Amino acid sequence: MTIFRSLKMSSRLFLPFLLLCLTRHSVANDSLIQINKCCNDNEFLNEQLECVRSEVPLPQWSPIIYQPEVSGFLAPGTIPENWAIIKPSKPNCDESSRGPSGDKYSLKFIVAQENGLPPSYVNFDNGSLYLQDHPELISNRHYCIENNAALVCLKVAATNSALDALKGKIFKCCGDNAVYSESKKSCMVDPNVDYWNLNENFTIIGGFPACVNSHYAIHGRLDETYSLNIDGTLSDSHGKNYNQSYCIEKTYENLSEKASIFVCANTYSGFEKDVRFSIYPIGLAISIVFLILTLLSTLLLPCTYHVLHWRCQINYIVCLLFADVLLCFTQFLSMYISPTLCVLSAIAMHFLFLAAFFWLNTMCFNIWWTFRDIRPTSLDKTQETFRLRMYELYAWGVPLVISGIGALMDLLPSEYQPNMMKPKFGEKRCWFYGDAEILPYFFLPIGILLFLNLTLFMATARELTCGLWKTEVVKSTNERATLGRVCLKLVIVMGITWVADILSWGIGGPNYMWYFTDMINTLQGLLIFIVVGCQPQVIAALRRWLNGSSATDNGMGGTSSTNAPSVLNESTTKPVETLC
Numbered sequence: 001m002t003i004f005r006s007l008k009m010s011s012r013l014f015l016p017f018l019l020l021c022l023t024r025h026s027v028a029n030d031s032l033i034q035i036n037k038c039c040n041d042n043e044f045l046n047e048q049l050e051c052v053r054s055e056v057p058l059p060q061w062s063p064i065i066y067q068p069e070v071s072g073f074l075a076p077g078t079i080p081e082n083w084a085i086i087k088p089s090k091p092n093c094d095e096s097s098r099g100p101s102g103d104k105y106s107l108k109f110i111v112a113q114e115n116g117l118p119p120s121y122v123n124f125d126n127g128s129l130y131l132q133d134h135p136e137l138i139s140n141r142h143y144c145i146e147n148n149a150a151l152v153c154l155k156v157a158a159t160n161s162a163l164d165a166l167k168g169k170i171f172k173c174c175g176d177n178a179v180y181s182e183s184k185k186s187c188m189v190d191p192n193v194d195y196w197n198l199n200e201n202f203t204i205i206g207g208f209p210a211c212v213n214s215h216y217a218i219h220g221r222l223d224e225t226y227s228l229n230i231d232g233t234l235s236d237s238h239g240k241n242y243n244q245s246y247c248i249e250k251t252y253e254n255l256s257e258k259a260s261i262f263v264c265a266n267t268y269s270g271f272e273k274d275v276r277f278s279i280y281p282i283g284l285a286i287s288i289v290f291l292i293l294t295l296l297s298t299l300l301l302p303c304t305y306h307v308l309h310w311r312c313q314i315n316y317i318v319c320l321l322f323a324d325v326l327l328c329f330t331q332f333l334s335m336y337i338s339p340t341l342c343v344l345s346a347i348a349m350h351f352l353f354l355a356a357f358f359w360l361n362t363m364c365f366n367i368w369w370t371f372r373d374i375r376p377t378s379l380d381k382t383q384e385t386f387r388l389r390m391y392e393l394y395a396w397g398v399p400l401v402i403s404g405i406g407a408l409m410d411l412l413p414s415e416y417q418p419n420m421m422k423p424k425f426g427e428k429r430c431w432f433y434g435d436a437e438i439l440p441y442f443f444l445p446i447g448i449l450l451f452l453n454l455t456l457f458m459a460t461a462r463e464l465t466c467g468l469w470k471t472e473v474v475k476s477t478n479e480r481a482t483l484g485r486v487c488l489k490l491v492i493v494m495g496i497t498w499v500a501d502i503l504s505w506g507i508g509g510p511n512y513m514w515y516f517t518d519m520i521n522t523l524q525g526l527l528i529f530i531v532v533g534c535q536p537q538v539i540a541a542l543r544r545w546l547n548g549s550s551a552t553d554n555g556m557g558g559t560s561s562t563n564a565p566s567v568l569n570e571s572t573t574k575p576v577e578t579l580c
Contacts, residue, residue, distance in 0.1 A: 032082055032083070032084045033080075033082055033084065033127040033140055034141075035084065035140055035145070036086050036090065036140070036141075036143065036144035036145070037085050037144060037146070038051060038087075038088060038089070038144035038146050038149075038150075038151055039087065041061070042058050043058075044148050045146045045148060045149045049107060049109060051088060060077050061146070061147060062077040063147075064123060065079075065122070065123045065124070066123065066124055066125065068124070069125075074125070083127070091141065091144055091152070093105040093107055093142070093153040108154045109151060110131070110151075111148070112146075119132075120132055120150075127139075129152065131152065132205055138152055169202070169205055170202050170203075170247075170248060171208070171247035171248065172248060173187070173206075173207070173208050173249035173262055174187035175206025176204075176206065179250045179251065179255070180249045180252065180262075181251070182251050187249075202232065207247065208262060209246055209262070209264055218262055218428075219261055219262075220261050221257065221258040221259065221260055221261065222258050222259040222260075222261060226261060228248070246264075247262045248262070279519065280331055280518070280522050281328055281331040281332050284327055284328035284331060284522050285328055286525065286526060287523055287526060288328060290525040290528070291320060293533055294317055294525070294529045295321065297529075297533040297538045297542070298313055298532065300538060300541040300545060308384065308387060308388060309363070311388060312395075313363065313532065315355075315392075316356055319352050319353075319359060320356040320524065320525070323352035323356060324524075326348055326352070327349060329345065330342070330429075330430040334430060342425075342429075343430075345430045346423075346430050347403060347407050347425060349430075349431065350402075350406060350425075350432075350441065350442065351399050353442070354399035354402055354446075355396060355399040357445075357446055358395040358398055358449065361395070361453060362394065362395050364456045365456060367456070367457075368459055371460050372463060406441045409421055410422060410424065421440065422437065423438075424437050435505060446498060450498060500517035500520075504518075
């Protein structure tokens with residue numbers, strides 16, 4: 001699925017590079033640090049390196065200042081107490097002040113921020129200056145700064161400037177000697193490992209693209225979904241070029257895989273989308289509508305009609321309905337969801353989908369219990385209530401324990417538990433992080449339940465074909481057999497599609513191999529409505545309701561009977577508890 005996340009400017013854009021530079025350069029903070037302000041107040045610096053007085057009041061001088069001690073940026077307009085501002089003052093770029101004899105330096109005019117790109121530079125609180133496209137920190141003696149631009153002493157490159165101008169510019173998200181960590185949501189620095197090499201035909205610039213509200217999307221991989229052109233643009237498999245803001249980086253957790261492509265979420269539509277992300281939300285919306293119709297159709301039946309089956313079915317549909325609503329919500333609005341809401345949605349979906357499967361399991365157990373022998377079954381009110389309470393304890397309690405453990409493990413620091421046991425909700429998407437994380441918390445319990453459901457129905461089918469249907473009892477259990485077939489259809493609808501989902505998780509392969517089964521999964525609500533909402537007794541109740549008659553019949557004061565009503569009649573003479 002599309003992997004959307006919100007990256008904060010203060011911790012994602014510059015922090016990896018600043019930490020990298022800190023390992024190479026340090027300045028004592030126990031004395032005053034002179035900072036050159038290029039011009040006087042209410043003056044700005046032009047491209048001719050001249051200070052020009054503004055005819056209108058200019059904003060307060062407020063450089064972007066990073067403070068490593070607090071791992072964050074100072075508030076706009078805040079100046080460190082040990083800074084001494086010298087104005088107007090421009091740096092001296094003579095050879096003796098910069099380095100070994102023979103090196104030549106010149107003043108370079110650097111715009112503070114170009115359109116669509118990250119800020120070009122940022123200050124440390126120790127007075128040094130970090131440039132996005134420069135490999136080292138600049139001393140406080142060798143630059144001056146204004147709101148709109150900076151003047152910096154840079155060494156004159158010995159390479160052919162005309163040749164450099166022909167090179168394509170690409171952005172490597174985390175700069176040199178660093179990769180992106182999806183678990184930590186930031187870049188990781190390791191100068192001893194060369195994670196990724198780009199050829200010399202490109203000018204490499206470190207930094208994430210400047211996105212609205214700092215919302216990013218990881219969309220595809222280099223050399224798989226897209227290829228990199230010599231001019232720095234991207235091409236998809238159809239040969240279509242994209243020159244929108246992006247950066248390329250490998251992820252620490254998957255170093256053996258191709259580099260990921262980071263793009264702005266608001267420009268995501270410009271990239272070729274996987275067809276699934278257009279179709280799935282529509283399928284989920286259709287499913288939600290039919291789940292609501294299914295719920296309404298079951299409410300047409302009297303509350304004392306098939307009590308246990310009715311309660312199990314209502315709980316199952318409600319769980320699936322709310323789970324699909326959350327899933328549809330995260331699919332449609334993923335780029336606008338905050339990280340906290342994304343994590344909460346993932347935890348809630350985890351619980352609701354588990355609960356839906358556990359309620360389905362109780363329905364499967366009920367139908368097997370009903371047909372386990374050929375003797376008619378009857379329960380008094382006390383037995384019925386006790387069994388219902390046991391089902392509720394099982395179908396609500398076990399999912400609550402599993403999802404609760406998952407949420408707790410997700411909150412614990414990684415050093416206190418194995419990485420594989422951490423769900424990592426919301427780190428890659430509003431769900432589990434990946435295959436290893438989803439196995440113990442979701443696919444393993446779902447797989448066990450699916451196996452139990454199929455086993456129960458194999459046993460039930462054997463009883464129906466080899467036992468009950470060959471006796472006279474079948475004349476009074478037609479409705480049970482009909483409801484058994486309905487439950488069997490329901491398990492087929494749920495079970496087979498989820499088997500395919502588990503297989504797609506385990507086997508993998510191209511996405512198009514699983515389009516059909518994935519689409520069936522999104523339309524579960526429609527299939528459940530066909531199986532459950534179109535039962536003869538539901539249609540009969542709807543007819544009575546449309547004709548203005550009571551949905552209940554006379555003589556329905558009891559809750560159990562040895563005589564089962566036939567679903568072929570439009571009304572029942574006595575209620576029966578069908579254990580489905």
